[in-house]
Amino acid sequence: MSVEELSQEERDTWMRALKQWSLAREGKAIERTFEFADFREAWGFMSQVALMAEKRDHHPEWFNVYNKVEITLTTHDAGGLSLRDVNMAKAIDKLV
Numbered sequence: 001m002s003v004e005e006l007s008q009e010e011r012d013t014w015m016r017a018l019k020q021w022s023l024a025r026e027g028k029a030i031e032r033t034f035e036f037a038d039f040r041e042a043w044g045f046m047s048q049v050a051l052m053a054e055k056r057d058h059h060p061e062w063f064n065v066y067n068k069v070e071i072t073l074t075t076h077d078a079g080g081l082s083l084r085d086v087n088m089a090k091a092i093d094k095l096v
């Protein structure tokens with residue numbers, strides 16, 4: 001299935017909805033940092049996101065140190081932001 005990159009107008013619309021996420025990589029990605037009580041909670045969150053990524057076949061770029069998890073979403077197949085990123089961000093927000 002071909003994945004279309006979001007237009008600038010679509011991106012601006014979605015960024016108003018995804019309030020905790022920021023544009024990154026010159027608008028080609030979105031990112032959010034999560035902070036948990038400890039590593040165990042961060043790990044549990046990452047486990048849930050990992051299962052979601054497999055189910056959606058859409059995988060995050062992420063960095064974890066102790067209780068912090070930095071997630072960057074971009075669609076490699078589209079060379080930028082797509083609805084897959086937006087929908088994944090919305091689903092991740094529901095986990096916290």
Ligand SMILES: C[C@H](O)[C@H](O)[C@H]1CNC2=NC(N)=NC(=O)C2=N1
Nearest residue numbers: 057058059060074075076077078
């Ligand atoms: C072959 C497989 O469907 C693709 O490589 C999927 C896997 N996960 C993915 N994740 C992300 N973030 N972008 C993609 O384009 C992508 N493509």
